[in-house]
Amino acid sequence: LMAQVDKVILEKGYGCEVELVSGATMPTFASMDEKGKPDVAAEQWANAVREPLAKAVSEGRLHIANEAPITGLGEGWWIPPATAKKYPQFKTALDILKRPDLFPYKEDPSKG
DSSP states (O other), X not given: OHHHHHHHIIIIIHOOOOOOOOOOHXXXXXXXXXXXXXXXXXXXXXXXXXXXXXXXXHTTSOOOSOSSOTTTSOSOOOOOHHHHHHOTTOOSHHHHHTOGGGSOOTTOTTTO
């Protein structure tokens, strides 16, 4: 979602040409650190690469453009108040993952 929002802002607001490329956290970080590409990683899980990211930033190879996305809360998994009220037993992501039956996935209900 963030990449799509960034794409609209960069194209409409700044006249940039934008190509979205899928990538996982580690390979995307490694490519940015070693090759300088992609130019922006809008949905990077920074906590997964905290130490090498800090080193890359301190050495000037990478720059953090936004410390915490939109909400200002940083990384995390969030549930809306209605879900929290309906399922007060959910205190962690692991609590939710234990109950795939509550959030069935059409293709494989065991996964939720």
